[in-house]
Amino acid sequence: MVTLQSYLTLSALVFSIGIxxxxxxxxxxxxxxxxxxLLLISVNFNFIAFSHQLQDLSGQVFxxxxxxxxxxxxxxxxxxxxxxxxxxxxxxxSELNTLRN
Amino acid sequence: MTFNIIGFILPEITIAFGICTVILVNSLxxxxxxxxxxxxxxxxxxxxxxxxxxxxxxxxxxxFNGHYMIDxxxxxxKIIALIAAILVHLTSVKSKQNIKNEIFLVQLFATxxxxxxxxxxxxxxxYLGLETLTLSMYGIVAxxxxxxxxxxxxxxxxxxxxxxxxxxxxxxxxxxxxxxxxSLDSLKELVIISSLEIRIAVAFIACGIIFKFGxxxxxxxxxxxxxxxxxxxxxxxxxxxxxxxxxxxxxxxLDALNAMSEFWSVLILSAGLFSIIIGNLIALMxxxxxxxxxxxxxxxxxxVLLSFSIVSDTGVSASLTYLLMYLIMTIAxxxxxxxxxxxxxxxxxxxxLKGLSKSHPSVAFMLLFCMxxxxxxxxxxxxxxxxMVLSELIYNDWIWLAIIGVIMSVIAAYFYLRVxxxxxxxxxxxxxxxxxxxxxxxxTTLLLSLMLFLIGLYPNPIIDYTRxxxxxxxxxx
Numbered sequence: 146m147v148t149l150q151s152y153l154t155l156s157a158l159v160f161s162i163g164i165x166x167x168x169x170x171x172x173x174x175x176x177x178x179x180x181x182x183l184l185l186i187s188v189n190f191n192f193i194a195f196s197h198q199l200q201d202l203s204g205q206v207f208x209x210x211x212x213x214x215x216x217x218x219x220x221x222x223x224x225x226x227x228x229x230x231x232x233x234x235x236x237x238x239s240e241l242n243t244l245r246n
Numbered sequence: 247m248t249f250n251i252i253g254f255i256l257p258e259i260t261i262a263f264g265i266c267t268v269i270l271v272n273s274l275x276x277x278x279x280x281x282x283x284x285x286x287x288x289x290x291x292x293x294x295x296x297x298x299x300x301x302x303x304x305x306x307x308x309x310f311n312g313h314y315m316i317d318x319x320x321x322x323x324k325i326i327a328l329i330a331a332i333l334v335h336l337t338s339v340k341s342k343q344n345i346k347n348e349i350f351l352v353q354l355f356a357t358x359x360x361x362x363x364x365x366x367x368x369x370x371x372x373y374l375g376l377e378t379l380t381l382s383m384y385g386i387v388a389x390x391x392x393x394x395x396x397x398x399x400x401x402x403x404x405x406x407x408x409x410x411x412x413x414x415x416x417x418x419x420x421x422x423x424x425x426x427x428x429s430l431d432s433l434k435e436l437v438i439i440s441s442l443e444i445r446i447a448v449a450f451i452a453c454g455i456i457f458k459f460g461x462x463x464x465x466x467x468x469x470x471x472x473x474x475x476x477x478x479x480x481x482x483x484x485x486x487x488x489x490x491x492x493x494x495x496x497x498x499x500l501d502a503l504n505a506m507s508e509f510w511s512v513l514i515l516s517a518g519l520f521s522i523i524i525g526n527l528i529a530l531m532x533x534x535x536x537x538x539x540x541x542x543x544x545x546x547x548x549x550v551l552l553s554f555s556i557v558s559d560t561g562v563s564a565s566l567t568y569l570l571m572y573l574i575m576t577i578a579x580x581x582x583x584x585x586x587x588x589x590x591x592x593x594x595x596x597x598x599l600k601g602l603s604k605s606h607p608s609v610a611f612m613l614l615f616c617m618x619x620x621x622x623x624x625x626x627x628x629x630x631x632x633x634m635v636l637s638e639l640i641y642n643d644w645i646w647l648a649i650i651g652v653i654m655s656v657i658a659a660y661f662y663l664r665v666x667x668x669x670x671x672x673x674x675x676x677x678x679x680x681x682x683x684x685x686x687x688x689x690t691t692l693l694l695s696l697m698l699f700l701i702g703l704y705p706n707p708i709i710d711y712t713r714x715x716x717x718x719x720x721x722x723x
Contacts, residue, residue: 167409181412192422221381221404222404228397244398244474
């Protein structure tokens, strides 16, 4: 029997991995995008676990909407990334520094 | 019956229909004239404004199984947002080569997101409205896609926005787990005592809201996206989305989580206070005009949040008043900057303003109005905005906060008045040549500058209006 607590722990772990990945990554924007997907996945875990625990469907409905929005967000992010690569010829995080005074 | 329900959301439907029409016209006609697109967009915005005025008559009601709330607070915010969108559209109308029609289309999408946020009455609708707004804002910032700066700032904005919306969602999921409901009405009944879980959820949700406002811990996208994108994009993202954020914070915190007000008011208070300090201090060092205005916007938003955190009828209405006056100031200032930015010279430095009073006396004079208003010099509206917030702070015995606010306003005077100094007391190395204002632009900026002055002389209508909106909202509780 997997308890609610283990689901929540897993979700918190995935969320922390996502945040850490975004913070320590200096090389590749695509990895940053994968980490943002991890963040949303961990929220989905939460919703499904709570939904099962409470025997309430609205949490699972919410998950479908999050998946849709995550797809749209990834599409926009990749479009921006392609435009950025065309202009800079690089997708390194550490080179995103031209906007300074 | 179905027809009746659709009748309640006519403003949103009008904007959605407008989006479809503009996409069709833009793609079907090979050489869609930019004038036709502009007038179509303007037509649909005005039509939506008309329908919002009509729906002011509707008594409060909840539709779509509790997902959507039609009340006078939401409708009034919609009216303000649509008026701001129309003003933004009029000030940014220009047949520039490097600005594509798409940016105006994406602005319509963002306006739709703000309208949904104004009426959302369920955490799911709140999330969807928020994402409609945020995703279109990425597009607006990235619209100048051949520019290195625009794409880079859009990328930074995207990464930060994705983190902020994920944190916001995590908060919502905890709230759902603790209370078992997504409806704001049931949340208000269920969240009574403050437990640790609810505190964590509220803190996470506050992160998302503060990001949308562009206030202190999540402010770093503001200067980058204002500087990197073009001025047309900067006018929009500095004005209309802030109203969406205000609707969000009122619906979620002031209404649904009112029982937790002691906790979230501290969070909002500290965000506001640090925004005022950081925004105004960093703005001192800026040489790029748009970047300077971005930091000054962070400072202004700080005042809005500070006064919101008082959580009283008068405090919140002072906050809305400040927001309205900030909107007028920022649209006017960016509209004037837009008019002096030529196509190949998008990055205006402060030193480019030298001798503006001789080459473009009218633009310089109106920009002088904006700057005086942002400093808070008496006859202009910025003075009343600051005065209302500071008097509310003093009335609630937060004298130290008021003193910090005043000190920061005095420091802010340096960089605002430096703009005036460059315009009036320095001679140009090379004068800005451009074709001057277009017709609609000059009329709109003139109108806004007159508002800066006239509303400053007689501010009562706006102050009364915000009082009515907020007291009607708090009366529902």
